[in-house]
Amino acid sequence: MTPVNDSAKSISGDGASTITAEAIAALVSGELIGDGSVSVVGVAPLDRAETDELSILSNAKYQSLLATTRAGVVLVDPAFRDVACGSRARIIVEKPLEKLLAVLPRLYPERRAPGGVSPTARIGRGAVLGERVTIGDYAIIGVNAKLGDDVVVGSHCVVGEDVVIGQGSRLWAHVTVYRGASIGARVFLHSGVRLGSDGFGYVFRDGGHQKIPHVGRCIVGDDVEIGANSTVDRGSIDDTVVGRGTKVDNLVHVAHNVRIGEKCLIMAQVGIAGSVTVEDGAIIAGQAGIAGHLTIGAGARVAAQAGVFGDIPAGETWSGYPARPHRESLRASAALYKLAAMIRRLEKLLEGSEAR
Numbered sequence: 349m350t351p352v353n354d355s356a357k358s359i360s361g362d363g364a365s366t367i368t369a370e371a372i373a374a375l376v377s378g379e380l381i382g383d384g385s386v387s388v389v390g391v392a393p394l395d396r397a398e399t400d401e402l403s404i405l406s407n408a409k410y411q412s413l414l415a416t417t418r419a420g421v422v423l424v425d426p427a428f429r430d431v432a433c434g435s436r437a438r439i440i441v442e443k444p445l446e447k448l449l450a451v452l453p454r455l456y457p458e459r460r461a462p463g464g465v466s467p468t469a470r471i472g473r474g475a476v477l478g479e480r481v482t483i484g485d486y487a488i489i490g491v492n493a494k495l496g497d498d499v500v501v502g503s504h505c506v507v508g509e510d511v512v513i514g515q516g517s518r519l520w521a522h523v524t525v526y527r528g529a530s531i532g533a534r535v536f537l538h539s540g541v542r543l544g545s546d547g548f549g550y551v552f553r554d555g556g557h558q559k560i561p562h563v564g565r566c567i568v569g570d571d572v573e574i575g576a577n578s579t580v581d582r583g584s585i586d587d588t589v590v591g592r593g594t595k596v597d598n599l600v601h602v603a604h605n606v607r608i609g610e611k612c613l614i615m616a617q618v619g620i621a622g623s624v625t626v627e628d629g630a631i632i633a634g635q636a637g638i639a640g641h642l643t644i645g646a647g648a649r650v651a652a653q654a655g656v657f658g659d660i661p662a663g664e665t666w667s668g669y670p671a672r673p674h675r676e677s678l679r680a681s682a683a684l685y686k687l688a689a690m691i692r693r694l695e696k697l698l699e700g701s702e703a704r
Contacts, residue, residue, distance in 0.1 A: 365389070367454050369421045369437035372402070375450050376423065378441030386420045386437045390455060391448070394419060402451065403435075404444040423447060461500045461518075472509060484521070496533065508544070514570065526582065532570035532592070540577035543568065547581035547588075547604025547622060560584055562604060569593070569610070575600065584622075591628070609646070627662065636671075651677075 367375075370384030388402040394410055397403040397419035404423040405414050414422065415432040422435045423444035441447050461482035465471065469483040472491035477483075481495050484503035489495070493507050496515030501507060506524045514533030519525070523537045526544030537543070544566035550557040564583020568590045574580070575598035581588055584604045590596070591610040601619045602608065609628035614620075618632050621640035626632070630644045633652040644650065645662030655669035668677030 365455060365457060367451070369439065371454075372421060372423075372451055373439045375454065376439065376441050376447040378423065378439040378447070380437065380439055382435070382437035384437065388420050388455070391452065392419070394422070399436075402455070404448055405431075406444040423451075461498075466503075478515065490527065502539070520576075526566070529566040529568070529582070531568045532572065534571050535568055536573040538574065538576040538578075538598070541574050542579045543574075544582045545579060547584055549584050549604060549622070564588065564605065572596070575616070578602075581606075586623075597634070603640070615652070 366387045366389050368384060369380060369382070369386045373380035373384070388400055390401045392398065392401040392403055394403045394405065394413040394417040397417055399418055399420045401419055402421045402423070403417060403419035405411060405428050406425045411428050411431050414428065415434050417434045419435045421437045421439065422433060424433070424438045424440050425444055426440055426442060429440055463480050463482050465483040466485045466487070468485045469487045469489070471489045472493060474492040475489045476494045478495055478497035478499060480498050482500045483489065484501060484505065486503055487501050487505045489501070489507045490509035490511060492509055493511045495513045496517070498516045499513050500518040502519055502521035502523065504522050505519050507513070508525055508527035508529065510528045511525050513531045514535065516533055517531055517535040519537045520539045522539050523541045525531065529544035546562040549560035549562065551560060562582050562584045564585055565587045566580055566582040567587050569592035571593045572590050574596045577598055578596055578600040580590060580602040581604040586605045588602065588604055589607045590602070591608050591612065593611040594608055594614070596614045597616040599617045600614055603620060603622040605623040606620050608626040609630065611629050612626055613631045615632065615634040617635045620626070620638045623641045624638050625643045627644060627646035629647045632638070632644070632650045635652055636650045636654045636656065638644065638656045642656060643659045645660055645664070647663045648660045649665040650656060650660065650671065651665065651667030651674065653669070654667050654671040656666065656671045660666050665674040666672060667674045668680065672680070
C-alpha cells in the first residue's frame with residue numbers, strides 16, 4: 349500500500365477555476381489590503397492553505413493561524429483587522445463565511461448534468477419527463493411519475509409510480525422514492541435517502557402485531573436538502589411533511605405523520621417519532637430523540653443528545669435527558685457531579701456515628 353503523504357496538497361475534483369484577490373474584493377464588497385493581482389484556484393483552512401488558495405478568518409479561535417498561513421488571499425472579519433497576516437492579500441469584510449458563498453461558485457463552477465435518458469434506465473408507462481431531464485444508468489421511473497424540467501435522477505435510483513418531482517431537483521445515486529410521494533422544486537436528495545416507506549405502526553390483536561395500513565403521503569417542500577441514508581416515512585392516516593427550505597443531515601429518521609415546518613435544521617442521527625410537529629425555524633442538534641405526539645415550537649433549539657418527552661415552547665433552548673430548559677439542565681448536571689463527594693462525606697459521618 350502506498351503511504352499517505354499528509355503534507356501533499358489536496359486537489360479538488362470539481363474543476364476549480366482562477367480568480368484574483370482584486371476580483372474577490374469586488375465580488376464581496378470588501379476592503380483589499382495587499383497585492384490585488386494574487387490569484388487563487390481553491391479554498392482551504394488557514395493552517396493547510398497553499399499560496400494559490402483562499403482562506404477565511406471569522407472565529408477568534410483561529411486568529412493565531414493568520415500570521416503563519418500560506419494562503420494567497422484571506423477573507424478577514426473586521427474584528428481581526430490588526431492581527432498579523434502572512435498572506436499576500438487580505439480582504440476585510442463583514443461575515444467572511446457568508447461572503448464565501450459568493451466566491452465558491454466562481455472557484456468551483458457547477459457542472460451541468462449532461463441531459464438525456466441512459467439506455468439502461470427504465471421509464472414506466474405514462475411517465476412525464478420535463479425539459480433537460482437526466483436519468484442515470486439503471487434508474488427506474490415508475491408508472492405515471494412526473495419529473496419537472498432540469499431534474500437529475502442518479503444511477504440506480506427508484507422513483508415509484510405517481511411520484512411528482514419539481515423542477516431543478518436532484519436525486520443522487522441509490523435514492524428510493526416510494527409510490528405517491530411529492531417532492532418540490534430544487535430539492536437535493538443524497539445517496540441512500542428513502543422517502544415514503546411505511547411507518548412503524550401496529551396494533552396488537554389476535555395474539556400478534558397487526559400492521560396498520562399506511563395511506564398518507566410523504567410531501568417534501570421546495571428547497572429542501574436531505575442527507576445521505578436519511579429516511580422519511582409516509583403518513584399513516586395523515587401526511588408526513590417536510591417544509592420549504594428545511595435542511596436535514598445524514599442518518600436522520602422522520603416517522604409517520606410528522607410535520608416539519610419551514611427553514612428548520614435537523615442534524616445527524618436525530619430520531620423524530622410519529623405525529624411530532626416541528627414548527628418553523630426550529631433547530632434539532634445531533635443524536636437528539638423526540639418522543640411521539642409532541643410539538644417543538646417555532647425557533648426552538650434542541651441540544652445534541654437531548655431526550656425530549658414534552659412540548660418545547662417557541663424560542664426556548666432545551667437540553668439533557670430528559671430534556672428541560674437549558675439552564676435548568678446545566679444546574680441539574682452540576683448537582684449530579686457533586687453527588688459522589690456528598691455521599692462520601694455522608695458515609696464518613698455515618699461511620700463516625702456508628703463508632704460512637
